[in-house]
Amino acid sequence: MKVDGKHFRSIWRERDGWSVCAIDQRRLPHEFVVARLTSCEDAAVAIRDMLVRGAPLIGATAAYGMALAMREDASDAGLKRAYDTLVVARPTAINLKWALDEMRASLAPIDPVERAEAAYARADEIVEQDVEINRGIAGNGLKLIEASVTRKKPGETVNVLTHCNAGWLATVDWGTATAPIYLAHERGIKIHVWVDETRPRNQGASLTAWELGHHGVPHTVIPDNTGGHLMQHGMVDLAIVGTDRVAANGDVCNKIGTYLKALAAHDNNVPFYVALPSPTIDFAVNDGIRDIPIEQRSGAEVTDMTGRTADGRLETVRIVPEGSPVANYAFDVTPARLVTGLITERGVLKPDRASLAAAFPERVAAAAE
Numbered sequence: 001m002k003v004d005g006k007h008f009r010s011i012w013r014e015r016d017g018w019s020v021c022a023i024d025q026r027r028l029p030h031e032f033v034v035a036r037l038t039s040c041e042d043a044a045v046a047i048r049d050m051l052v053r054g055a056p057l058i059g060a061t062a063a064y065g066m067a068l069a070m071r072e073d074a075s076d077a078g079l080k081r082a083y084d085t086l087v088v089a090r091p092t093a094i095n096l097k098w099a100l101d102e103m104r105a106s107l108a109p110i111d112p113v114e115r116a117e118a119a120y121a122r123a124d125e126i127v128e129q130d131v132e133i134n135r136g137i138a139g140n141g142l143k144l145i146e147a148s149v150t151r152k153k154p155g156e157t158v159n160v161l162t163h164c165n166a167g168w169l170a171t172v173d174w175g176t177a178t179a180p181i182y183l184a185h186e187r188g189i190k191i192h193v194w195v196d197e198t199r200p201r202n203q204g205a206s207l208t209a210w211e212l213g214h215h216g217v218p219h220t221v222i223p224d225n226t227g228g229h230l231m232q233h234g235m236v237d238l239a240i241v242g243t244d245r246v247a248a249n250g251d252v253c254n255k256i257g258t259y260l261k262a263l264a265a266h267d268n269n270v271p272f273y274v275a276l277p278s279p280t281i282d283f284a285v286n287d288g289i290r291d292i293p294i295e296q297r298s299g300a301e302v303t304d305m306t307g308r309t310a311d312g313r314l315e316t317v318r319i320v321p322e323g324s325p326v327a328n329y330a331f332d333v334t335p336a337r338l339v340t341g342l343i344t345e346r347g348v349l350k351p352d353r354a355s356l357a358a359a360f361p362e363r364v365a366a367a368a369e
């Protein structure tokens with residue numbers, strides 16, 4: 001999307017034709033730094049350390065990681081080593097394994113001498129497919145925002161709450177949860193976004209607020225615990241969040257705290273939507289709460305905060321007493337019963353197995369192979 005009028009994507013192939021550029025999201029919102037990935041290991045570290053993050057972008061980065069690997073060693077052993085290196089970079093977003101499976105399916109059957117070129121071509125397809133899918137999510141989600149407009153007085157603003165960052169920074173472009181928001185904004189609909197800061201890494205405060213602000217979308221950053229109060233007082237017309245993995249039964253895995261927002265939305269009759277591209281559906285998992293692996297990250301993400309001092313320096317400070325144990329669960333799972341609908345590129349679906357299978361039969365078949 002736009003950064004002060006200039007179009008950007010979150011990841012792209014450098015002009016040299018082989019290295020890969022990605023916005024270093026650990027540096028935002030204070031610095032806009034573009035990192036250059038030149039090896040499979042670079043891609044794996046970028047995913048693990050959250051230089052790039054967000055399920056679809058993790059998948060795109062892994063796809064280019066496989067292409068970088070094929071430049072280094074296109075043998076069968078090299079292909080396996082690259083897959084095994086990248087697939088363990090983070091455990092929860094299914095897009096990582098989906099992208100690697102797609103790359104391996106394209107590369108394993110062909111002559112190793114052809115693999116590097118084929119890998120870049122397939123990775124480019126995955127990148128462009130993400131953008132097209134997210135445009136579809138935008139159009140399908142827009143209908144929900146337009147329905148909200150009809151329920152309000154003329155000229156009133158539609159207030160959307162979102163959690164974490166499921167914006168263009170979490171994908172190649174457009175985002176998932178933010179795609180309908182950007183399209184509504186472009187169509188002149190008066191829209192405002194309540195942005196959950198999303199402790200501990202503050203993807204909302206640091207990334208969602210940054211991208212909405214630089215694209216000109218009205219928004220307000222709120223502490224994570226504010227959403228319930230806003231919903232009780234009719235200040236949220238709908239919630240739209242992203243997801244890292246949707247189980248076949250419609251359970252939704254997303255950033256920690258999503259479940260609590262869904263509970264508040266259910267208690268206040270606020271529509272709670274989840275936006276996702278079909279590669280985020282895991283038809284191999286039938287019970288999200290039981291079977292989706294929840295990443296636990298370093299306690300330093302909880303004990304420390306990084307910010308800009310009054311004189312412009314970036315400083316990291318400790319906010320938890322030395323010696324106090326911390327727990328850092330990066331995701332939780334919202335049961336399907338709390339989800340109003342799943343906004344996909346093929347429409348807004350009920351969060352259940354039959355609806356998901358009917359919309360994406362090819363994904364069901366692939367999971368059964």
Ligand SMILES: CSC[C@H]1O[C@H](OP(=O)(O)O)[C@H](O)[C@@H]1O
Nearest residue numbers: 053054055166170242243254255
């Ligand atoms: C469109 S996927 C966005 C999804 O990914 C985020 O997790 P992380 O920042 O740890 O990669 C969060 O769960 C978002 O909803």
